[in-house]
Amino acid sequence: MNRIIVRGGRRLSGRVKIHGAKNAVLPIIAASILGIEGDSVIHDAPPLDDVIVINSVLESIGIEVEYHNETIRINAQNIRTCEASYELVRKMRASFLVMGPLLTRMGQARISLPGGCAIGTRPIDQHLKGFEAMGAEIELGQGYIEARVQGRLKGAKIYLDVASVGATENIMMAATLAEGTTTIENAAKEPEIVDLANYLNAMGATIRGAGTGLIRIDGVDKLKGAVHTVIPDRIEAGTYMVAAAITRSDLFIEGAIADHLRPIISKLQEMGVQIEEDENGLRVFTDKPLRAVDVKTLPYPGFPTDMQSQMMALLLTADGTAIVTETVFENRFMHVEQLVNMNAQIKVDGRTAVISGGSRLQGAKVCATDLRAGAALILAALAADGETEVTGVHHIDRGYVDIAYKLQQLGADIQCLSHKVVPVEEEEELQLFSVSPILA
Numbered sequence: 001m002n003r004i005i006v007r008g009g010r011r012l013s014g015r016v017k018i019h020g021a022k023n024a025v026l027p028i029i030a031a032s033i034l035g036i037e038g039d040s041v042i043h044d045a046p047p048l049d050d051v052i053v054i055n056s057v058l059e060s061i062g063i064e065v066e067y068h069n070e071t072i073r074i075n076a077q078n079i080r081t082c083e084a085s086y087e088l089v090r091k092m093r094a095s096f097l098v099m100g101p102l103l104t105r106m107g108q109a110r111i112s113l114p115g116g117c118a119i120g121t122r123p124i125d126q127h128l129k130g131f132e133a134m135g136a137e138i139e140l141g142q143g144y145i146e147a148r149v150q151g152r153l154k155g156a157k158i159y160l161d162v163a164s165v166g167a168t169e170n171i172m173m174a175a176t177l178a179e180g181t182t183t184i185e186n187a188a189k190e191p192e193i194v195d196l197a198n199y200l201n202a203m204g205a206t207i208r209g210a211g212t213g214l215i216r217i218d219g220v221d222k223l224k225g226a227v228h229t230v231i232p233d234r235i236e237a238g239t240y241m242v243a244a245a246i247t248r249s250d251l252f253i254e255g256a257i258a259d260h261l262r263p264i265i266s267k268l269q270e271m272g273v274q275i276e277e278d279e280n281g282l283r284v285f286t287d288k289p290l291r292a293v294d295v296k297t298l299p300y301p302g303f304p305t306d307m308q309s310q311m312m313a314l315l316l317t318a319d320g321t322a323i324v325t326e327t328v329f330e331n332r333f334m335h336v337e338q339l340v341n342m343n344a345q346i347k348v349d350g351r352t353a354v355i356s357g358g359s360r361l362q363g364a365k366v367c368a369t370d371l372r373a374g375a376a377l378i379l380a381a382l383a384a385d386g387e388t389e390v391t392g393v394h395h396i397d398r399g400y401v402d403i404a405y406k407l408q409q410l411g412a413d414i415q416c417l418s419h420k421v422v423p424v425e426e427e428e429e430l431q432l433f434s435v436s437p438i439l440a
């Protein structure tokens with residue numbers, strides 16, 4: 001079991017390079033199932049636990065996957081089974097994204113229910129509604145969802161009740177090989193949807209409108225493997241932008257794409273953080289007191305729910321009172337209890353949290369309850385007095401490549417401790433990684 005130890009109070013400086021986006025690479029790997037001939041080569045695939053899991057899902061159905069130096073080569077010519085088991089799908093919700101590609105290519109798919117998760121119930125009704133509209137029959141049983149279609153899926157007009165990222169992606173992938181035209185109305189507009197559409201088009205698909213609320217997909221007969229470079233992770237970039245602000249430092253966020261980060265840039269600027277845009281990334285700096293601002297999470301181009309907890313950590317260090325409203329997931333305030341253990345003044349009422357800034361954060365033993373909660377705790381720890389110990393690091397490893405190492409390189413006093421059980425002596429050995437396990 002890993003722990004991250006942070007001693008707060010240090011200023012940071014330098015450049016941090018942003019990895020490829022988790023939320024782009026996962027659907028892109030799933031989409032590779034559609035390549036009936038030729039290899040797909042995916043560059044800038046971040047070495048994250050989630051990437052390993054989705055690669056294993058592909059391997060488990062017979063697809064060849066090689067992963068070296070942030071490049072994945074996939075050969076999906078042969079598919080052995082259309083079933084993705086509970087053991088793999090339970091590890092990560094995004095595994096459900098293999099449903100659309102398998103169903104449209106093979107005419108059937110049996111995928112374990114991804115289940116609920118810490119931040120909310122996260123239903124998949126909109127994915128299934130889309131598949132049904134395209135002619136699939138859906139059955140639920142023994143914890144699995146089975147979808148079947150006689151012949152090909154048929155193009156359909158689909159209106160999403162919520163602008164779901166996953167449903168837009170799953171339906172878009174399914175529609176690529178459907179007979180005729182599919183339209184997705186009230187589609188999600190996230191940059192990761194555009195990245196996926198670009199990849200699918202490179203494979204031979206005909207998708208227009210990705211990035212708007214209306215996506216049109218003209219079905220084609222077959223798709224081939226393609227070469228693609230994944231976009232930089234806007235949430236990782238946003239997290240390091242907050243690291244600069246919370247430590248009142250000066251950082252260059254290399255690779256960050258300003259256009260993907262507008263809501264974060266504008267909220268940080270409202271607080272008094274200075275940001276300079278450059279073709280290679282963003283300079284984020286401040287050494288002045290910051291002002292409180294209200295934040296409401298919304299689908300893109302609104303403020304991203306995946307940055308809500310990090311922003312809350314920053315607001316704790318600002319002057320004044322801020323209101324944070326979470327509209328996307330119904331249970332995404334679990335970091336509050338942990339931050340309160342660090343002397344944060346936060347009151348939650350339903351989907352609203354009132355944050356009183358200005359009281360000194362104190363180091364404490366805290367636990368990451370989910371991925372972004374973990375990032376928020378590390379950020380708060382950078383600004384806190386004394387030592388913070390963060391457990392639940394496996395959540396953080398799902399979405400951040402070497403966060404402790406990257407922050408250490410910027411001057412933070414942070415270490416990742418790996419607690420390994422040594423069976424022979426039946427005692428625990430503590431290993432200190434000054435260089436991250438991934439980079440070592």
Ligand SMILES: CC(=O)N[C@H]1[C@@H](OP(=O)(O)OP(=O)(O)OC[C@H]2O[C@@H](n3ccc(=O)[nH]c3=O)[C@H](O)[C@@H]2O)O[C@H](CO)[C@@H](O)[C@@H]1O
Pocket residue numbers: 022023024026093094120121122123124125126127128162163164165166167188192299305306328329330
């Ligand atoms: C791998 C990935 O890309 N994960 C991102 C993706 O998750 P994910 O794709 O799971 O999130 P969705 O956009 O689907 O969820 C948004 C909202 O829609 C609801 N909903 C969703 C599907 C459905 O069929 N029915 C339904 O009601 C969800 O419960 C939630 O309240 O987008 C989220 C919202 O930006 C991000 O926080 C996640 O980091």
Ligand SMILES: C=C(OP(=O)(O)O)C(=O)O
Pocket residue numbers: 023093094119306371372399
């Ligand atoms: C919620 C997240 O991811 P996932 O949808 O993979 O759980 C996230 O990246 O913050």
